[in-house]
Amino acid sequence: MTIPHPTHREAVPDMPNRLGIDGIEFIEYATSRPQALGQVLESMGFRPVARHRSREIVLYRQGGMNLVVNAHPDDARVSATVDGQPVISAVAFRVQDALKAQTRCMDLGAWEVPSHAKAMELHIPGIRGPGGSRFYFVDRWKEFSIYDIDFCPIPTVDPAPPALAGMTYFGLVQYIGADRSADWVSYYQNMFDFSLIPNEQRFGILPKGTLMRSPCGRFLWQLIEPDPMMDEDQAPERLQRLGLGVPDVNAAVSLLKSRGVEFVESAQLHPEDRGALTRTVLGSVSFELVHQVA
Structure with missing residues (x-):
């Protein structure tokens, strides 16, 4: 599933935005x-x-x-x-x-x-x-x-390098504690005027968790609880991963692979039109590509 570009006003319902968040x-x-x-x-x-x-x-x-x-x-x-x-x-x-x-x-x-x-x-x-x-x-x-x-x-460096494959901020993934979804949803709703996205609306290839949209409609927030079998001590709450929107996932994956970026490819998870996930490097860093209509 794709998400309309955030600047399309008709795709974003009127929502309160008391902080004036704009991306x-x-x-x-x-x-x-x-x-x-x-x-x-x-x-x-x-x-x-x-x-x-x-x-x-x-x-x-x-x-x-x-x-x-x-x-x-x-x-x-x-x-x-x-x-x-x-x-x-x-x-x-x-x-x-x-x-x-x-x-x-x-x-x-x-x-x-x-x-x-x-x-x-x-x-x-x-x-x-x-x-x-x-x-x-x-x-x-x-x-x-x-x-x-x-x-x-930095001298001699272009201060405004163009985006590779048309990449833009799509959203962030936050890992939360067990049974903490309601608490965090309330936090983002009250603190920043985020709004819940219906469960039937899913983006990318990692559909797990609770999705919220910023009041400006420019980015999403995903809350993911730990696996029930996971030890709570092994599941600290943290900001986990950055999502990047691209107009063509397959083209972006091909370009990034040519630059040495590796992607998760398995029977359960592999790059496709909707999205792709880079392999974790340095023990903690990964990026998720998500199809976003230009």
């Missing part, structure tokens, strides 16, 4: 192995375009997608990674007013993320997310962006 500004990975993760990202089409002025953080980009690799040793999320395995440590939402968005979430019970911005650096409001991650709010992404202040461009 994803960046996804952040925390890792103590930034070079290894960088190689993986480059094989997927991302290019390093800028470095943070005071921290060990690199900005990767392709098309309208920004990925931040955080390897700063003083960041607790980096030091908490196991064997250097990268984790999705933050998601930044584009909103109308970042401070008002944070304030509203805190009024609803969210915990504030303390700022570590140094002099002449930008403070990005945020709240705590699942598994030690963070949700940030960004209201500067058009003519003037957060990267203009905190990052230095």
Whole structure:
């Protein structure tokens, strides 16, 4: 099954959007192995375009997608990674007013993320997310962006590399605890005005879990409970995987394979018109391709 492109207004019913969410500004990975993760990202089409002025953080980009690799040793999320395995440590939402968005979430019970911005650096409001991650709010992404202040461009590098195979943000997969679906659905509905997608609507090749749509209609959120046979200690709640929308899954798979990307291929799961899943690398990193109508 395909999902209409999010800019098609007729495909997205009117929904409350009290934070003014308007897509994803960046996804952040925390890792103590930034070079290894960088190689993986480059094989997927991302290019390093800028470095943070005071921290060990690199900005990767392709098309309208920004990925931040955080390897700063003083960041607790980096030091908490196991064997250097990268984790999705933050998601930044584009909103109308970042401070008002944070304030509203805190009024609803969210915990504030303390700022570590140094002099002449930008403070990005945020709240705590699942598994030690963070949700940030960004209201500067058009003519003037957060990267203009905190990052230095890498010389001779194209600051706006085109998207490989037309890739865009499709959504994120979050692993949750057993019998926690109702709790997390309520959280995203109340905190961010996400809405449930009917069970009969499924996208890609991994139909498990509960699907939600952002109020702007630009991305999805998938909540997956652990297998009933799994030990709860082995199923921590966390942001697990990034979904990428492409107009032609088979063409994207062929192109990525030529760049060294491997895909899961088995009797139960293999690339097809609806979607494909890359093999997990570095112990934790995988991407899901999903057919998305242009």
